[in-house]
Amino acid sequence: MSSDKVVKLKKHEDSMAYEQNIDNCFEDKIGNNGLSRDEFEKNLVKASDILDKLRREKDEGNSPIFNHIEQADDIENIIRIGSQIRDSFDELVVLGTGGSTLNPQSMVCLAQPHDGIDKRVYFIDSVDPYTIESFIAQLDLEGTAFLVTSKSGSTVETLAQFMCFLDALEKEHLDIGKHIYIISDPVDNPLRDIGKQIGATVIDHEKNIGGRFSTFTNVGLIPAVVAGVDIRKIRKFAKAAVEAFFKSNSIPVQGAALQYSFMQKGTAATVIMPYVDRLSAVATWYRQIWAESLGKQGKGNTPIKAIGALDQHSQLQLYLDGPKDKLFNLITCDTEKKGLKISGNYLNNDTRYLKGKNIGDVNAALQKATAETLARNNCPLRHIKFGNMNEETLSTIMVHFMLETIITAHLLELNPFDQPAVEEGKVFARQILNDSRA
Incomplete structure (x- = not known):
């Protein structure tokens, strides 16, 4: 087993690259805020063993979520x-x-x-x-x-x-x-x-x-x-992601081992921060599956949604200079040379650096700056990168986070598919409404 710093997923000639870099999560890079590579390796072995069990269930037709994707x-x-x-x-x-x-x-x-x-x-x-x-x-x-x-x-x-x-x-x-x-x-x-x-x-x-x-x-x-x-493409690429991710040391396996290792270290929150507006709803969905699947029996950690570049101006101050109790999951897309071009007709000398740039160049610069700033401030950083936002990217990201969440639940010895505490609130709401009937 090897905790490679960068894992890439490439499937076919016209495929996008999907890359996960966890190098800035280890103590040899960011000091005491990081993980011991030895401890991570041990948890990676555990996560891979869980994946083997999940793969057997899938192959036997006993994995409703992933069997459904494959048909x-x-x-x-x-x-x-x-x-x-x-x-x-x-x-x-x-x-x-x-x-x-x-x-x-x-x-x-x-x-x-x-x-x-x-x-x-x-x-x-x-x-x-x-x-x-x-x-x-x-x-x-x-x-x-x-x-x-x-x-x-x-x-x-x-x-x-x-x-x-x-x-x-x-x-x-x-x-x-x-x-x-x-x-x-x-x-x-x-x-x-x-x-x-x-x-x-x-x-x-x-x-x-x-x-x-x-x-x-x-x-x-x-x-x-x-x-x-195009949902035919959605299902096609989701199936391809399942095939690729149900392999040892795949991106979700490393992600689960990473998240679990930080929980063992006492990390209180995991921040998901896409620099892609179209992933805003995905970040909200991730917050649900992470919280409801793992927040049980006093276990789990708190998922936080942040959107770049907006939340550079609302949350980043806390992340950089507040408690070092968070794992950052930055998601970026290659936007260089994309989008409308900035004419610069009304810019003065202090802002001429924008002249001739595409709006995508600005987004690219901001996401790169955030990644580097987090790393320089010794904040644990997982960086997920891809080339284009399309059906393949969306399917891959969502299969990734589903599988990572399920493996993490098993590492925590939890059932990822129930939410017993939520049911109590539902019962109370019905009781209140019933008691107040006219």
Whole structure:
């Protein structure tokens, strides 16, 4: 076993390079804030043994998440449903919370990276009364479809959202059933019951895949089709990533060993900081799978989302000069010579360094400066780099973090697929609402 400082993933001629550099995580580079290479090596062996077990489960057909990625039987039906929505309606609103909205948000980022720019898919993931009411007021309900997702079919927030939008559709005297699509477990539950009553299109949630890991199922992919993402490529590259990552000493194996080693050292937080706006939703999704999969029995650490270059101006001061209790996961894309060119017509001598540069050159300089500054200040830094933001990159990153999270959970001797503490809050919320019935 070898803890190579840089691990690269290259698959075929037209493939992007996907690279992970963990060199600035060791004490011989950053002093006492870093890891002992010997301790990391021991944990790398443990992580590889866990991967061997997970590989056997996958090969035997007992790994629902990764077995699903490897099959393609559902793709044409997902495309059919997504295309039907796209052809029949101007907009799609996804109702839900947690993985039901974070997974599709991560997928549609390839087609609609910015709010308000050529947007076809919207997400309602809260029950803030102002958000719901103001959103309904601006909708063209006749031209809008709704995808309501809840694995259990009994999520309080989702049912409450759904009732508000159903009332709005009824007031417009629209054929409600034609506007509603539902994804839920194929068992009797409140959401499916409502769907049957109104004649909605009801779609089965993958039974053995939890909501936060439903990225490559119909939960993530139907909205992606509506947004215009090529989901055949998404699934193709996800399958390729599974094949590449289920090998000894792969990028997720090293990542899990790294994260676990820092937890043993007492590191309180892991910061994910992409310098790619289109990965903002992925960072939010990562925060969920890391927190819900590992935050149990007094174990785990806190995932923090930061976005470059924005959070250089809000969080970096703390990271550089505050407590040294964090692992930094910087994610960068090659943006040099990309984007609009800066004319420099109104720049003075002090700012002429911008003249003739592309906006991507500025982004590249900032992400490089942040990496170097973190390293110089002896902050543990994992740097993930890739060439282009596309279906391959997105699929690779999400498979990477899924597998890394699952391996880390096993290193901590935890079940990565449950969230027992969250259930208590759900029970209390229902009890409060029930006790306050008129």
